[in-house]
Structures are given as structure tokens and as C-alpha cells.
Amino acid sequence: MYFFTVLSCPAYTTIMPSLSSSSSSCSTCTFLLSFLFALTASNCAAREISSTSSPRQLSVDYYAKTCPQLEQLVGSVTSQQFKEAPVSGPATIRLLFHDCFVQGCDASILISTTPGSEVLAEKDAEDNQDLRVEGFQTISKAKALVESKCPGVVSSADILAIAARDYVHLAGGPYYQVKKGRWDGKISMASRVPYNIPRANFTVDQQLKLFNSKGLTLEDLVVLSGAHTFGFAHCKQFVSRLYNYRGSKQPDPDMDPRLLKALRMSCPQFGGNSDTVAPFDVTTPFVFDHAYYGNLEAKLGLLASDQALFLDPRTKPLVLQLGTDKHKFFQAFAAAMEKMGSIGVERGT
Ligand code: HEM
Structure with missing residues (x-):
């Protein structure tokens, strides 16, 4: 199991100088x-x-x-x-x-x-x-x-x-x-x-409502969430699942006990390092594959919003299917990225 600590804080305000410097080449644009x-x-x-x-x-x-x-x-x-x-x-x-x-x-x-x-x-x-x-x-x-x-x-x-x-x-x-x-x-x-x-604690209903408002479907939601097959999340995004899930003072019963134990070691309930992150996919955190879906079936989802996709009867069948069919996931992901990449761009003057 891998855990990573980010030691430096990104300087968000100082990036992209080259983007604003291009203004001089744009004579008809006014600000x-x-x-x-x-x-x-x-x-x-x-x-x-x-x-x-x-x-x-x-x-x-x-x-x-x-x-x-x-x-x-x-x-x-x-x-x-x-x-x-x-x-x-x-x-x-x-x-x-x-x-x-x-x-x-x-x-x-x-x-x-x-x-x-x-x-x-x-x-x-x-x-x-x-x-x-x-x-x-x-x-x-x-x-x-x-x-x-x-x-x-x-x-x-x-x-x-x-x-x-x-x-x-x-x-x-x-x-x-x-x-x-x-x-x-x-x-x-x-x-x-x-x-x-x-948000990480969104129910499927909340996720779906938001995706629908962008012209995306239930299938798009499940497929695009597959991007959580790589990358990392900070403790604060899932810590409530480890200690006090939805106010129950108990951990989320839908998290595998071994994952729970490992995450608790890195993410204490109080006073932990706010820069600590955990991988979405504990086995291949840098690989874009379809392991995300298998992980959900094995109760190894990191965020409550991820695990919810396996628990909801509307999304579970697709989670199961994509977990066994990498080719289908890759095809669907490419198509869904095209849809997501077109949001709001077709109505320009
Ligand atoms: C469906 C609802 C979604 C929720 C609730 C959600 C939430 C989150 C959260 C809380 C994190 C961790 C941020 C952090 O602690 O640093 C994260 C990371 C990430 N999300 Fe999502 N996300 C969603 C959908 C998506 C979609 C549609 C994509 C792309 C197609 C995406 C791509 C990623 C990636 C790649 C990371 C890892 C980033 C990194 O390691 O730097 N997510 N997401």
C-alpha cells in the first residue's frame, strides 16, 4: 500500500505568466x-x-x-x-x-x-x-x-x-x-x-443532478468518474468515512477494513498533516486502467461519492460491467471526454 505526502504547497497565484502576456498580439480585443x-x-x-x-x-x-x-x-x-x-x-x-x-x-x-x-x-x-x-x-x-x-x-x-x-x-x-x-x-x-x-460526500442523486445540468448522463457520470483510477486525494476528503461516517461515530461500513486501517494510519481524526494524500487506486496509482471499478466492488473506493456508485442500483450494473471490460471503459471514456470537453463551447458569438 502506498501513501504519499506532499511537502510543498503549490503557488497558485504565480502561474501562467505566458497566458496574460499574449495580450499585446490581440489588437481587437478590449478589456x-x-x-x-x-x-x-x-x-x-x-x-x-x-x-x-x-x-x-x-x-x-x-x-x-x-x-x-x-x-x-x-x-x-x-x-x-x-x-x-x-x-x-x-x-x-x-x-x-x-x-x-x-x-x-x-x-x-x-x-x-x-x-x-x-x-x-x-x-x-x-x-x-x-x-x-x-x-x-x-x-x-x-x-x-x-x-x-x-x-x-x-x-x-x-x-x-x-x-x-x-x-x-x-x-x-x-x-x-x-x-x-x-x-x-x-x-x-x-x-x-x-x-x-x-463534493466528495455527494450522493448519486446529487452527482447526477449536477452532471445532468451539464448535459451529461448517468453513464457519463460513471464513466468519467473512472478518471479516479489514478491520482490522489487529501485526507480531509475522506476522513469522516474513517471515524464518523454520516454522524454515526463509526467508520463507513462500506470500506474494506484493511483499507480503513491503512488510511487511519496516515489520516488521524484530528491534528493530521493537511498535505497528506492517499492514492485513489492503491495498486496502480499512476496507471490509467479500469481498476477503479474493481476497487469499488471490493469496497476499496476512496471517496464516499466513488463508493456510492457501486451501492446505487442505477449505477452498480455499469460499475460491474466496466470492471470486467477494459476495452468498453476505454471506448466509453474517450466518448465521454469528448462530451465533457464540449460543455459550453457551442454557443459562442
Ligand atoms: C463525479 C464526481 C466527482 C467528485 C465528487 C470528485 C471529487 C474529487 C476529489 C475530492 C478529489 C481529491 C482532491 C484532492 O484532495 O486533492 C478528486 C481528484 C481527482 N479527480 Fe475528481 N471528482 C469527481 C469527478 C471527476 C471527473 C469527472 C474527473 C475527470 C474526468 C475527475 C478527475 C480527478 C482526478 C484525475 C483526480 C486526482 C487529481 C490529482 O491527483 O492531482 N474527477 N476528485
Whole structure:
């Protein structure tokens, strides 16, 4: 069993300098709203999303003429970063999820709070405090490289979607084509985060309601949760399951006693190290496989929201199926990532 302690705190406010520096290349973009935050889309693509405008389609060959080497450029960054820091994989996939669920896939998660402003950007919201710095670093590096070869063309939102796909594949998961053509947003507000990001203690009903509100189905919920086949969670996300589950003063009966014992050693009820994390998948924490589903069946789910997918009769059959069929999971995951990666991007003006 592996346990990891994160010793350094990520510096969330100091990242992404290259993103805001691209503003000079964007002559027609104006920044009128001083209380908002300027992440300029380098292709002048920073637009506000409007619900009244015409449909917008993404396409695999969106940059075929303007930046044909885009995928190789991003790939050179992700493969290097994956070698140096494999946690960049789960970090970036979670970053995409948190971007897409709040105001659509518009890279608004990357925008920094304007110094001195009282209005916080998304990344400074409570629910985003544990997003790892390695995810932000990946996009920052990739954006800088892409800008050097294809100045003023590619949106950060597209780079994030490509990088997430790269990491899924590098970690052993499926390779899938990424459709592109997202526009970067220029509005980012922490106040929009809390009701758009699911919590570790959410019931299936609560998770489903949120996913449905994004145009995602019950199947998408189960399949996308499979991303918890790699990566880590902090003790605070599951500690109540270890000591006082839903106010019972008892541990969660749906956690395997050996996992319970091991997690208790790392995560005391009081006074533990707030940086301590545990792997979602105790056997292969850096591999993108379908072990997540088998773990749920074996009561080895880390979060209550994960284990709930096995306990609920609506989701259990799919959990069982995906646990025995890696090919089906990989196919379904690729399709669900395309759906998630399209949230909110089809209605731009
Ligand atoms: C369905 C409801 C979901 C809930 C309640 C949830 C909740 C969480 C929580 C609490 C963490 C641990 C954060 C920490 O302590 O650092 C986490 C990590 C993670 N989540 Fe989710 N999540 C959900 C769905 C998703 C989806 C849809 C994806 C992507 C497709 C995703 C990808 C990840 C990844 C990869 C990590 C590990 C991050 C890392 O190690 O840096 N999650 N999630």
C-alpha cells in the first residue's frame, strides 16, 4: 500500500505568466471590465459565451492550416512533463474537469485574480485550492511553446483538452482525437465554482443532478468518474468515512477494513498533516486502467461519492460491467471526454 505526502504547497497565484502576456498580439480585443480578469485568447478568441447566438462546432482539423504541428508541440511538453512528474497526468485531467464544469471549457480556470481585486478568480475558489500546480505548469509550458511557433492562433482551452488526452494515453489509457475550436473566456469568478463542482460526500442523486445540468448522463457520470483510477486525494476528503461516517461515530461500513486501517494510519481524526494524500487506486496509482471499478466492488473506493456508485442500483450494473471490460471503459471514456470537453463551447458569438 502506498501513501504519499506532499511537502510543498503549490503557488497558485504565480502561474501562467505566458497566458496574460499574449495580450499585446490581440489588437481587437478590449478589456473594458476592470473588475474582471484578463486571460487573452491568443487568437483574439476571447469572447463571452452567449446563449442567444448561433451554434458552434468543434473539429479535429480546426488548426490544420494555421498550426498543423499543434499536437506535436503539446505532445513534446506532456511527454517530458510526464517523465519528470507523473502527477501532472491526473492533475491536468482534473484541471480540465474543473474548467469545463464552471462556465464551460473556456480556460477560465487558468485566469489569475487581479492583484488588489476583491473579486477572486475561479482558481482561488475553495474547491480549487487542491488543484495541483503541475497541471497549470503543463498548460503554461505548452502555451509558451505553441505561441513561439504559431503566434496568436491557438486557444488555451484547446491546449488543455489536448494535454489531458495526452496524459490519459501516456498513463496507459486510450488515445482519442480531440476536437478543437474552443474560445477562451475572459471572465473567471470564484463565486461560480461551489455549485458547479461535485463534493466528495455527494450522493448519486446529487452527482447526477449536477452532471445532468451539464448535459451529461448517468453513464457519463460513471464513466468519467473512472478518471479516479489514478491520482490522489487529501485526507480531509475522506476522513469522516474513517471515524464518523454520516454522524454515526463509526467508520463507513462500506470500506474494506484493511483499507480503513491503512488510511487511519496516515489520516488521524484530528491534528493530521493537511498535505497528506492517499492514492485513489492503491495498486496502480499512476496507471490509467479500469481498476477503479474493481476497487469499488471490493469496497476499496476512496471517496464516499466513488463508493456510492457501486451501492446505487442505477449505477452498480455499469460499475460491474466496466470492471470486467477494459476495452468498453476505454471506448466509453474517450466518448465521454469528448462530451465533457464540449460543455459550453457551442454557443459562442
Ligand atoms: C463525479 C464526481 C466527482 C467528485 C465528487 C470528485 C471529487 C474529487 C476529489 C475530492 C478529489 C481529491 C482532491 C484532492 O484532495 O486533492 C478528486 C481528484 C481527482 N479527480 Fe475528481 N471528482 C469527481 C469527478 C471527476 C471527473 C469527472 C474527473 C475527470 C474526468 C475527475 C478527475 C480527478 C482526478 C484525475 C483526480 C486526482 C487529481 C490529482 O491527483 O492531482 N474527477 N476528485
